[in-house]
Amino acid sequence: MKPIDVNWHIRGVLDNNRKILAKTITLIESSLPVHQESAREIVHRLLPDSGKSIRLGVTGVPGAGKSTFIESLGVMLTEKGRRVAVLAVDPSSTRSGGSILADKTRMEKLSSSEMAFIRPSPSGGTLGGVAMKTRETMIVCEAAGFDVLIVETVGVGQSETTVSSMTDFFLVLLISGGGDELQGIKKGVLELANAVAVNKADGSNRANAEKARKEYESALHLLRPASPDWSPPVMTCSAVEMTGIDDIWNTVLRHREKMISTGEFSEKRRMQSVEWMRSLVDCGLREWYYGNQGVKELLPELTREVEKGLMDPTAAAEKLLSFIKK
Secondary structure (H helix, E strand, O other): OOOHHHHHHHHHHHHOOHHHHHHHHHHHHHHOOHHHHHHHHHHHHHHOOOOOEEEEEEEEEEOHHHHHHHHHHHHHHHOOOOOOEEEEEEEOOOOOOOOOOHHHHHHHHHHOOOOOOEEEEEOOOOOOOOOHHHHHHHHHHHOOOEEEEEOOOOOOOOOOOHHHOOOOOOEEEEOOOOHHHEEEOHHHHHHOOEEEEOOOOOOHHHHHHHHHHHHHHHHHHOOOOOOEEEEOOEEEEOOOOOOOOOHHHHHHHHHHHHHHHHHHHHHHHHHHHHHHHHHEEEEHHEEEEEEEEHHHHHHHHHHHHHHHHOOOOHHHHHHHHHHHOO
């Protein structure tokens, strides 16, 4: 295997060389031990050049138009002189492990801009709507000079909250439908939202979107906001007609100013580092456990016994966990 030139990757990222940036992210996402070792050094050395961007997380119900919204927001920001990196997480197939990775084709206009960089990544089965190496990828993109990072998650689900622990602003994108849509949203997601936007407020749907906005607004009043200093607004927008997008961005900026003035911004950034550490420990423990020779030998045997009903899952799990207690 060809040796990895860590300095080449670092210089390329700092020079905003798109090809090297993409190769560096691919290296970070690799599961090969030799690649992981180099990736850790790269991220460690790029850390001092990171942390200066606005980190925006976008989630929403299926069909809310997340990709179209992000492209409209990205185009507006690049026209304002902002450099935008979009980290779009696609769900991985539980059968093949593959993913669609179609966001780059859906965001055709934004991807053609020299001021934008779009990186679709498979979730790899990771919970929380983000890819396993999203945090590391964010560091690299910030070091490359992108001042706005947009993380598009796989959609509202049971564990669609991790993105809020790695971004400064968490936007939940909804569509008109009122109570029916609220039923499909986990309460914890809305409690973490810094703003809610009802998309597709255009044409004959404009009145429905406004009605939905009022219903969501009433529902949010029953929930505890993520910050005592910020009440999440509910807005309407149309990603297709590019209306309301500027208002949402101004809300992001107002939130940032408020959080900085109260000290919550720096506190959240510190907690993001702690969450990153914990996630790395969890990942490392999982790799260590399933790499244990005893577990490798015993797991197939116990799996067969549980499948055949010869052993109950509790007893099998106890045997497997005994390796940790040694």
